[in-house]
Amino acid sequence: MEHTGVNNSSKALTDIKVLEYAQFVSGPYCTKLLADMGAEVIKIEAPASGDEARTRGPFLGDLPHPEHSGLFLYLNTDKMGITLDPTTSRGKRIFRDLVRWADVLVENYPLGYMKKLRLDFGALKKLNPKLIMASITPFGQSGPYKDYKSYYLNTFHAGGEGYCLPGPPAWLLFPDRPPVKGGGFLGEYDSGLAAANAILFALLAREETGQGEYIDVSQQEVLIGCMRHELGACNDGYIESRASRALPVGGLMQCKDGFVDIIPLEARHWEALMELMGNPSWAKEEKYRWSNFVSQVFGDVEARMQAWQDVNDFIEGWIVKHTKEEIHKASQDRGCPMGPVFTAEEVVSSEQLRVRGYFSEVEHSEAGRFKYPGYPYKFSKTPWRLERPAPLLGQHNEEVYCKRMGYSKEEMVKLRQTGVI
Amino acid sequence: MSNLTNNLPVKGMRVVDFSQVLAGPYAATMMAFMGAEVIKIESRTRVDIVKRASPTRFHDINLSKMSITLNIRQPGAVEIVKKLVSISDVVIQNFRPGVMERLGLGYDVLRAVRPDLVMLSLSGFGAEGPERHYSAYAAIFGTMGGLAHITGYPDAPPTEERGPLDLRTGQFVAFAILAAILHRRKTGEGQYIDLAARDGITSLIGDVIMDYTMNQRSQSRKGNLDDFMAPHNCYPCKGQDKWVSIAVKTDEEWEALCNAMGMPELSKDPRFADSFSRWQNQEDLDKIIGGWTSGYTHYEVMHILQKAGVAAVPSFNSEELFKDPHLNERGFIIELEHPELGKRKVFGAPWKFANITPQIKRGPMLGQHNEYVFSELLGFSEGEIAELQEKEVLN
Known part of the structure; x- marks a missing residue:
């Protein structure tokens, strides 16, 4: 197939060709990471219905429309989109032609589906x-749970993180409530990011070997991987849970207009906080001295716990009288780590993110022009940038089928009429 | 799989890891899993906060690496770093913005000794802008990234997260480095990467941010609930603090769930007859399901419901995961022997390759590889090393 499209020559992953046969979040996020970095991605969607993410909100103005889903628009930037039904015999043939073109294929269908289509590795x-x-599935391609059904809620809880959420203060208020998942589709995004890493490793290996590779991404293992620091304590006889998440001093506290998180982990943080609070007299008492908090020898466990509790009460009593804005900058400028709990609105209006150029405005022909979140990394030589919006359903059929694969326009009409595309 | 075919993808690459806490160290560990020689720069004068709190947890994050002790604030240390970087491919560091430059180890200096170096600086908020100097532990960039606000019970305070947000940042760190390495293979060109942890967390809730940029709506906490699926929650099971997650999307799954619970009549109950009704009446639904799950262990519920085609998975704790038959059969649980910490089970790499076996090795002891690095790699004589120790450069 001929190489056309946008000029990606200054991006890190230029020249890498990716075929995506995936929907919802994990697979599409994986290929978005590659596409925004310059890879050429062709996304295959089911004729008529398209990616499941198109049926999920948030919809523009809360009016469901397949081209107006914020989830889909975010996850599919910089890709070309075609429709194809690989369950038809012609559709399979086209799929195989596309596989001949691709360096990478990403799929996230239930185990066995690709094999049934005779499109397995x-x-x-x-x-x-x-x-x-790369195949992304909840439990991977082997093992006793491989065929188990799991939606994003189940997958998140399979990874051990849910069991530790929420910690205090919510847990203290509702100790009998169930564990919760991370917000949004967190675990699904994680899996996409892990798969993207695995793909880059495989591309590096291929440069040496010239050989292809099959990658089995178990979402459960990705999520457990993110919990190494907590879960490993099991070796020491310590099982992390919602009840064990409290810091001795600080954590999430209520302020005048919301919540802030305050993390004084070092003596200098503590001094900065006390200075911010106007060096209160209680802080001069021996039992509330910083060196005594970090010392395991100070008092007995009960006395220490009581001191921690007292100190947190003092801090919270002060914080609750102030707004996020009043204390955030003042605290950080003095050197005490503090962060307000930001809503989406506060994230979007962050001056820091504006200076970093984190948001990009992208014009989509159906949905309109919006700010899109970007990435955490800035490259000195190969900057990422959003070049184009998510594709309309089948937007690049002509580009791919006619210009690249050599079908005539009449043949393309036939492919559509017969439900192949 | 024989070692002959184990083509570790970044074998032969050397990574100098100055980073502390969790995010940078985990990214470097992933590089080590895949074959890189990762040299962690430690110092008795600058002990990692994770190590101070728990040497075992520190170990679990710093697998498969080497460790040297080098006090980079001592005179002469900068020249040693430059020498090491000149024979390395990647530098990862998470000092606050500006610190490496002040030490005389900024990108410009290091690039001069290694022109195709890939250097990544990790910070909470990035190298420029009004908040560049803000200190950021994971809880801070979780709250400021927008995640804390949308995690937790709807009628309770937001949820603080720590470790796992650092490790998510580590995934971004690895991705950026690998992309830069691919670019270098193609062009011979190295580069500098400025990575902000908060920005990564925001990227992982992109759809929630889009709801604001499209609809000016800031979503709040939804617990375990979904926008249209119901039941979609965690339910109590037999035992202390044991829970199972159950999610139903289709009428077929709903009927299967009712039958598996021995309540076939429930599927005909008009309150739950279709997904919209189930979603509207999910509080009633959750009580009924919770009543049934309470009679079983979470493993029993999983097996009963999965057999019926219903998505049910326990909210696993660490002990259950280490013992879990599925993870053990997949080889994801690996037992290591550490001379100081004894036997420890750790988790493998978060992906499986057909032809590559990641190298999961125990973490290093402090300064364990001083001799290899200073003598073999950098060519210092025994006398010179003794002198560096005496001057507390190697410390």
């Missing part, structure tokens, strides 16, 4: 021995 590597294929 074993079959596809015969067409393209250099193919790197």
Whole structure:
């Protein structure tokens, strides 16, 4: 196929060709990470219905429309979109042609689905021995749970993080309530990011070997991976839970107009906080001295716990009289780590993010022009940037089928009429 | 799989890891899993806060690496770092913005000794802007990134997260480095990467941010609930603090759930007849389901419901995960022996390759690789090393 499209020559992943046969969050986020970094991504969607994310909100003005889903628009920037039904025999043929073109194939269908279509790695590597294929599933391709059904809620709780959420103060108020998942589709995004890392590793390996690779991403293992620091304590006989998440001093506290998180972990943080609070007289008492908090020898456990409790009460009593804005900058400028709990609105209006150029405005022909969140990394030589909006359903059919694969326009109409595309 | 075919992707690459706490160290560990020689710069004068709190947790994050002790604030240390960087490929650091420059180890200096260096600086908020000097532990960039506000019970305060947000940041760190390495392979060109942890967290809730930029709506906490699926929650099971998550999307799954619970009549109850009704009446629904799950262990509920085609998975705790038959059969639980910490089970890499076996090795002891690095790699004589120790450069 001929190479056309936007000029990506200054991006890090230029020249990498990716085929996406995935929906919802994990697979599409994986290929978005690659696409925004310059890879050429062709996304395959089911004719008529498209990616499941198109049926999820948030919708522009709360009016459901397949081209107006914020989830879909965010997750599919910089990709080309085609419709294709690989369950038809012609559709399979086209899929295989696309696999011959691709360096990477990403899919997130239930286990066994690709095999049923005879589009599993074993079959596809015969067409393209250099193919790197990544499958993202809740429990991976092997093991007793491999066929277990799991929606994003279940997958999150499978990873051990849910069991530790929420910690205090919510847990103190509702100790009998169930664990909760991370906000939004957190675990699904995590899996996409982990798969993208695995793909880059495989691309590096391929440069040495010239051989393709199959990558099995278990979302559960990705999530457990993010919990190493907490879960590993099990070796020491300590099981992390919602009840064990409190810091001795600080944490999430209520302020006048919301919540702030305050993390005095070092003596200098503590001094900065006391200075901010106007060096209150209680802080001069021996039992409330910083060196005594960090010392395991001070008093007995009960006395220490009581001191921690007292101190947190003092701090909270002060914080609750102030707004986020009043104390955030003042605290950080003095050197005490503090962060307000920001809503989406506060994130979007952050001056820091504006200076970093974190948001990009992208014009989408159906949905309109909005700010899109960007990435945490700034590269000196290969800057990422959003070049184009998510594709309309089947937007690049002509580009891919006619210009690249050589079908005539009449043939493309036939493909559509017969439900292939 | 034989070692002959184990083509570790970044074998032969050397990573100098100055980073502390969790995010940078975990990114470097992933590089080590995949074959890189990662040299962690430690010092008795600058002990990692994670290590001070818990040497075992520190170990679990710093697997497969080497450790040297080098006090970079001592005279002469800067020259040693430059020498090491000149034979390395990647530098990761998370000092506050400006500190590396003040030490005389900024990107310009290091690039001069290693022109194709990939250097990543990790901070809470980035290298420029009014908040660049703000200190940021994971809880801070979680709250300021927008995640805390949307995590937790709807009628309770937001939820603070710590460790796992650092490790998520570590995933971004690894991604940025790998992309830069691919670019370098193609062009021979290294580069500098400025990575802000808060920005990463915001990227992981992009759809929630889009709701604001499209609709000027700031979403709040939804607990375990979904926008249209119900039941979609965690339910109590037999035992102390044991829970199972259950999610139902289709009428077919709903009927299967009713049958599996031995309540076939429930599927005909008009309150729950279709997904919209189930969503509207989910409080009633949750009580009924919770009543049933309470009679079983969470493992029993999982097996009963999965057999019926219903998505049910326990909210696992650490002990259950280490013992879990699925993870053990997949080889994800690995037992290591550490000379100081004894036997420890750790988790493997978060991906499986057909032809590559990640190297999961125990973490290093402090300064364990001083001899290898200073003598073998950098060519210092025994006398010179003794002198550096005496001057507390190697400390």
